Amino acid sequence: MSTSSILVWFRQDLRLADNPALDAALASEHIIPVYILPPEGEQPRRDGFIRGGASRWWLHHSLAALDRDLRALGSRLIIRRGEPTEVLASLATESGATAVHWNRRLEPAGIATDRAVKQSLREQGLAAQSFAGNYLLEPWHVLNKQGAPYKVFTPYWKALLAEGIDRPVVSDPERLPPVDKAIEGEPIDSLGLLPPLDWADGFADWWTPGEAGAWDRFESFLDDISRYHETRNRLDLDGTSRLSPHLHFGEISPRQVVARVRSEYPDALDEKGPEHFLREVGWREFGANLLYHFPQTETDNLDARFDHLPWRNDRDHIAAWQRGETGIPVVDAAMRALWTTGWMHNRARMIVASFLTKNCLVDWRIGADWFMDTLVDADLPSNTAGWQWVAGTGADAAPYFRIFNPVLQGEKFDPDGAFIRRWVPELAELPDKALYAPWEAKPSTLADAGVTLGETYPEPIVGLKTSRERALEAFQQIKDYER
Numbered sequence: 147m148s149t150s151s152i153l154v155w156f157r158q159d160l161r162l163a164d165n166p167a168l169d170a171a172l173a174s175e176h177i178i179p180v181y182i183l184p185p186e187g188e189q190p191r192r193d194g195f196i197r198g199g200a201s202r203w204w205l206h207h208s209l210a211a212l213d214r215d216l217r218a219l220g221s222r223l224i225i226r227r228g229e230p231t232e233v234l235a236s237l238a239t240e241s242g243a244t245a246v247h248w249n250r251r252l253e254p255a256g257i258a259t260d261r262a263v264k265q266s267l268r269e270q271g272l273a274a275q276s277f278a279g280n281y282l283l284e285p286w287h288v289l290n291k292q293g294a295p296y297k298v299f300t301p302y303w304k305a306l307l308a309e310g311i312d313r314p315v316v317s318d319p320e321r322l323p324p325v326d327k328a329i330e331g332e333p334i335d336s337l338g339l340l341p342p343l344d345w346a347d348g349f350a351d352w353w354t355p356g357e358a359g360a361w362d363r364f365e366s367f368l369d370d371i372s373r374y375h376e377t378r379n380r381l382d383l384d385g386t387s388r389l390s391p392h393l394h395f396g397e398i399s400p401r402q403v404v405a406r407v408r409s410e411y412p413d414a415l416d417e418k419g420p421e422h423f424l425r426e427v428g429w430r431e432f433g434a435n436l437l438y439h440f441p442q443t444e445t446d447n448l449d450a451r452f453d454h455l456p457w458r459n460d461r462d463h464i465a466a467w468q469r470g471e472t473g474i475p476v477v478d479a480a481m482r483a484l485w486t487t488g489w490m491h492n493r494a495r496m497i498v499a500s501f502l503t504k505n506c507l508v509d510w511r512i513g514a515d516w517f518m519d520t521l522v523d524a525d526l527p528s529n530t531a532g533w534q535w536v537a538g539t540g541a542d543a544a545p546y547f548r549i550f551n552p553v554l555q556g557e558k559f560d561p562d563g564a565f566i567r568r569w570v571p572e573l574a575e576l577p578d579k580a581l582y583a584p585w586e587a588k589p590s591t592l593a594d595a596g597v598t599l600g601e602t603y604p605e606p607i608v609g610l611k612t613s614r615e616r617a618l619e620a621f622q623q624i625k626d627y628e629r
């Protein structure tokens with residue numbers, strides 16, 4: 147064992163197992179685990195965006211869980227606020243540490259922070275070492291034959307498979323050295339991460355942030371993974387893993403996810419459920435690949451023709467969408483579920499994003515910002531890729547003219563109406579036939595169910611047919627511009 151002292155800087159890797167930065171420090175006599183909350187949060191931001199309320203709620207509880215886990219092994223988490231370069235330098239002086247380890251972040255702002263920290267620490271004579279901990283493979287390892295990045299998922303996924311998705315997982319430490327009493331941090335409560343209002347109180351019914359919570363969820367999902375390909379699109383079923391916030395905060399790593407699936411299903415890539423699930427984990431990698439190679443897509447349309455699209459950005463439409471009062475039941479159910487639980491099903495994300503960007507002609511960036519603020523899994527690469535994909539402005543995008551019909555989507559993916567009835571209870575008494583498009587129902591059907599459109603439930607804010615045509619016309623106007 148070396149007598150040196152190492153700072154392990156936790157970032158979006160709030161776990162002890164399969165943590166390469168921590169693992170590489172284990173030979174050292176002193177390890178100081180540290181989390182730094184920068185002045186505006188470390189979250190990559192667009193024009194002043196800071197980590198949203200739902201995400202801050204998660205971070206609070208995840209840090210508490212990490213601290214508990216560290217204490218169980220004899221250590222503790224030192225939390226400080228400030229610029230990472232300054233905090234790390236002063237902690238190194240206080241503790242006599244000679245090195246700093248961390249796992250890399252790959253979003254534009256994360257990369258900029260990494261570079262600045264590395265340079266500054268090295269100038270001060272400290273060893274600064276970063277590790278790959280958040281993805282199966284970092285984006286510079288997956289390039290086409292010409293050495294260029296992929297813009298389309300399927301060839302990307304094939305290339306990732308060819309490189310190999312089974313990556314080594316490092317085991318968790320059994321004990322950790324204690325942190326010197328003289329080194330103090332801030333209490334988690336003082337960070338002010340919990341929202342002042344009680345709107346997030348219900349989140350705890352849905353989520354258990356932290357490494358143990360991640361594994362509990364994953365293990366129970368594994369019982370159903372063989373049916374994932376059949377259930378993953380159903381809004382009314384618990385057919386997906388809900389691992390996204392845990393993966394975003396790094397409470398579980400994608401390498402662990404793949405390894406655990408493989409331990410249960412050695413031929414996972416030949417079995418429908420497991421294969422489909424691993425492919426979705428591949429989409430997370432793909433999102434990171436896109437944002438890394440095309441960092442401008444955080445704010446800009448990847449397809450430049452859309453710079454000319456006449457977005458309407460009607461404030462009333464935006465507010466109705468955010469509140470789940472658009473008058474389109476499946477959209478409203480999804481938006482209200484988001485507000486209450488901090489999460490939305492992938493199919494629902496596609497439906498509400500299509501409705502906002504196409505039927506309402508609202509700029510995808512407005513929707514993306516709302517998601518970043520309200521999702522517990524708010525993740526810049528996945529969110530940006532998801533919005534650009536649905537809006538038709540991005541790489542491998544759904545063609546612009548493919549506009550989801552939310553009525554048909556509801557009928558198909560919520561066939562018994564359980565999802566809508568749960569989140570839009572004022573429509574619960576409607577028969578299935580009227581549930582997805584109440585504005586088409588007979589007045590007597592509405593009356594029998596206690597529904598008065600415009601009073602107990604809104605009239606649709608846009609006509610689906612006319613708004614669809616308007617979106618297609620808007621696209622006609624831009625289609626000849628240069629991409």
Ligand SMILES: Cc1cc2nc3c(=O)[nH]c(=O)nc-3n(C[C@H](O)[C@H](O)[C@H](O)COP(=O)(O)OP(=O)(O)OC[C@H]3O[C@@H](n4cnc5c(N)ncnc54)[C@H](O)[C@@H]3O)c2cc1C
Pocket residue numbers: 378386387388389390391393394423426427428429430431433490491492493495496499517521523524525526528529530532533536
């Ligand atoms: C408009 C839009 C915005 C989105 N914003 C986010 C976001 O901010 N954060 C986020 O994590 N995901 C985002 N997604 C992707 C996807 O909707 C969620 O990852 C998924 O719904 C999470 O649920 P799950 O964990 O049950 O997924 P599962 O179906 O169980 O999939 C397993 C894991 O694979 C990854 N994954 C699955 N689908 C996708 C996808 N389409 N793109 C990228 N990764 C995927 C996630 O990490 C997920 O946890 C967005 C998708 C769209 C269409």
